[in-house]
Amino acid sequence: MEKWFDIPEQDDSSVICTRVRFARNWREYPFPGKMTAKQSEELVDRLCRIFKDEPTDRLPASEFSYLNRMSELDKAALRERWALTKSAASGEMSAGLFITGDEKFSILINGDDHIRIQAVEKGLSMEECFSRVNAADDTIAERIEYSFDEKYGYLTSYPTNVGTGLRASVLMHLPCLSRRKDFNSLTAEMGRFGTRIRGIYGEGAENFGSLYQVSNQRTLGQTETEITDLVVKAAKELDAQERRLRKEALSKRPVAYADEVYKSYGVLRYARRLTRRDALEFLSHVLPGFRDGIVETKEPCSVYALMLGIQSANLLKNAGHPLNKEELDIARADFVRARLPEIK
Numbered sequence: 001m002e003k004w005f006d007i008p009e010q011d012d013s014s015v016i017c018t019r020v021r022f023a024r025n026w027r028e029y030p031f032p033g034k035m036t037a038k039q040s041e042e043l044v045d046r047l048c049r050i051f052k053d054e055p056t057d058r059l060p061a062s063e064f065s066y067l068n069r070m071s072e073l074d075k076a077a078l079r080e081r082w083a084l085t086k087s088a089a090s091g092e093m094s095a096g097l098f099i100t101g102d103e104k105f106s107i108l109i110n111g112d113d114h115i116r117i118q119a120v121e122k123g124l125s126m127e128e129c130f131s132r133v134n135a136a137d138d139t140i141a142e143r144i145e146y147s148f149d150e151k152y153g154y155l156t157s158y159p160t161n162v163g164t165g166l167r168a169s170v171l172m173h174l175p176c177l178s179r180r181k182d183f184n185s186l187t188a189e190m191g192r193f194g195t196r197i198r199g200i201y202g203e204g205a206e207n208f209g210s211l212y213q214v215s216n217q218r219t220l221g222q223t224e225t226e227i228t229d230l231v232v233k234a235a236k237e238l239d240a241q242e243r244r245l246r247k248e249a250l251s252k253r254p255v256a257y258a259d260e261v262y263k264s265y266g267v268l269r270y271a272r273r274l275t276r277r278d279a280l281e282f283l284s285h286v287l288p289g290f291r292d293g294i295v296e297t298k299e300p301c302s303v304y305a306l307m308l309g310i311q312s313a314n315l316l317k318n319a320g321h322p323l324n325k326e327e328l329d330i331a332r333a334d335f336v337r338a339r340l341p342e343i344k
Contacts, residue, residue: 001101001102002102003081003102003103003305004017004102004103004104004120004121004122005017005081005103005122005302005304005305005308006302006305007122007302008300008301008302009122009287009290009291009302009303009304010123011291012243012246012291012292013123013124013239013243013291014172014173014174014238014239014242014243015123015124015170015171015172015235015239016122016123016171016172016173016211016304017120017121017122017123017125017170017171017304018120018121018123018124018125018126018128018129018168018169018170018171019082019118019119019120019129019167019168019169019170019171020118020119020120020126020129020130020132020133020166020167020168020169020228021116021117021118021119021133021166021167021168021169022115022116022117022118022133022134022137022165022166023112023113023115023116023154023156023157023158023161023165023167024113024114024115024116024117024137024140024146024147024154024156024165025113025114025115025146025147025154025155025156025157026043026047026114026115026144026145026146026147027144027145027146027147027148028144028145029043029114031113031114031147031157032091032093032110032111032112032113032114032157033157035093035110037093037094040093040094040095040110041094043094043109043110043114044066044094044095044096044109044110047096047109047110047114047115047144048064048096048109050140050143050144051064051098051107052064056139057135058135058136058138058139059135059136059139059140060100060105061100062098062099062100062105062106062107063098063099063100063101064096064097064098065096065097065099066094066095066096067084067088067089067091067095067096067097067111068091068092068093068094068095073313073316073317074317075089076089076312076313077311077313077314077316077317078097079313080308080311080312080313080314081103081308081314082120083097083099083103083106083118084097084108084111085108085111085112087111087112088108088111088112091110091111093110094110095108095109095110095111096108096109096110097109103120104119104120104121104132105118105119105120105132105136106118107136112157112158113156113157113161113165115140117133117136117137117140118133119132119133124170124232124235124236124239126168126170126228126231126232127228129168130168130224130228134224152220153165153219153220160218160219161219162219162220163218163219163220163221163222164219164220164222164223164224164227165219166216166219166224166227166228167215167216167219168215168216168227168228168231169213169214169215169216169231170213170214170215170231170232170234170235171200171211171212171213171214172211172212172213172214172235172238172239172242173209173210173211173212173242173284173287173288174210174211174212174238174242175210175242175284175285175287175288176242176245176246176249176288177238177241177242177245178199178207178210178212180245190214190234190237190238191217193230193234194216194217194218194222194230195214195215195216195217195230195231195234196214196215196216196217197212197213197214197234197238198212198213199211199212199213200212200213201280208276208277208280208281208284209280209281209283209284209307210284211284211307212238214231214234214235214238215231216230216231246288246292250292250294257289257294258289258294260285260289261285261286261288261289261294261295262289262294262295263285264281264282264283264285264286264289265282265286265289265295265340265343267282268282268283268286268336268337268340269337269340270337271333271336271337272330272333273326273329273330273332273333274310274329274332274333274336275329275332276310276311276312276332279306279307279310279332279333279336280307280310283303283306283307283310283336286303287303287304290303295343296343296344297341297342297343297344298341298342298343298344299341299342300341301339301340301341305339306335306336306339306340309335309339310332310335310336312328315328315331315332315335316328318331318335319331
């Protein structure tokens with residue numbers, strides 16, 4: 001089955017994908033950090049029976065895996081694809097993951113919270129993601145009683161999630177904006193209005209690939225609609241600025257812009273070894289070239305899928321055997337060459 005990230009980028013937007021997550025806890029049990037091994041196993045088994053009971057449109061059929069029975073490599077690959085958190089992957093108590101074949105929808109059981117429901121879609125799709133998570137949440141709420149306080153809202157393991165328990169985020173590719181000297185000032189200014197912008201592969205110049213996540217900072221004192229609207233507004237503002245800068249570069253420095261795109265494409269297309277850093281940087285140069293029509297390929301391509309596929313754990317899974325650092329760089333170059341389409 002095609003994964004959500006395999007869908008080719010369709011337009012000149014800077015948005016990669018949208019993600020919505022609800023954090024919930026079952027009133028019957030202590031929070032995960034306070035649970036015994038027996039309680040953890042019981043909670044996971046009971047929730048499994050609920051979710052496996054009768055799959056519906058609101059709670060779609062998903063594949064279930066016990067995290068403590070998964071290999072470290074499988075968990076690392078899921079982390080690289082943002083389907084699993086670091087703390088959940090390294091937890092020792094019983095935990096599980098329901099995830100659909102396309103990885104658009106998942107429910108993490110007994111990770112940081114008893115239940116974390118997540119939906120993700122390519123592009124700016126906040127309403128669709130929220131509706132999917134909200135429908136699943138309503139279905140679960142019909143079967144168990146959540147930890148809820150009339151004053152504070154949904155109670156969670158981390159104080160930053162108390163309230164709505166909602167985390168809405170938009171992943172964006174911002175190569176032009178992030179090169180500007182005032183980028184840190186811009187992100188700080190947006191932070192004053194309740195959004196957080198962070199590099200997903202590092203901060204500042206070390207964020208290879210220029211991928212940034214825009215999300216809400218608060219879950220308390222705001223409605224779900226206010227939170228999602230705030231994140232969408234911030235994403236649209238950043239997208240407008242990034243597109244303006246790309247258009248300006250294309251108008252004022254067309255040869256230099258095209259040269260960077262074609263050089264990067266050439267390296268990706270013919271290199272025999274690629275470090276993770278180089279692969280991310282060259283793919284970051286190629287992506288706006290595809291979106292602005294500088295380079296047209298014979299077949300559609302998801303550059304973001306390549307950015308995920310070149311991560312170490314996913315390369316190792318693809319290889320099916322251990323690789324040393326040099327072999328990993330060779331495998332990374334092979335992976336990109338095999339999937340990057342030819343130019344028309």
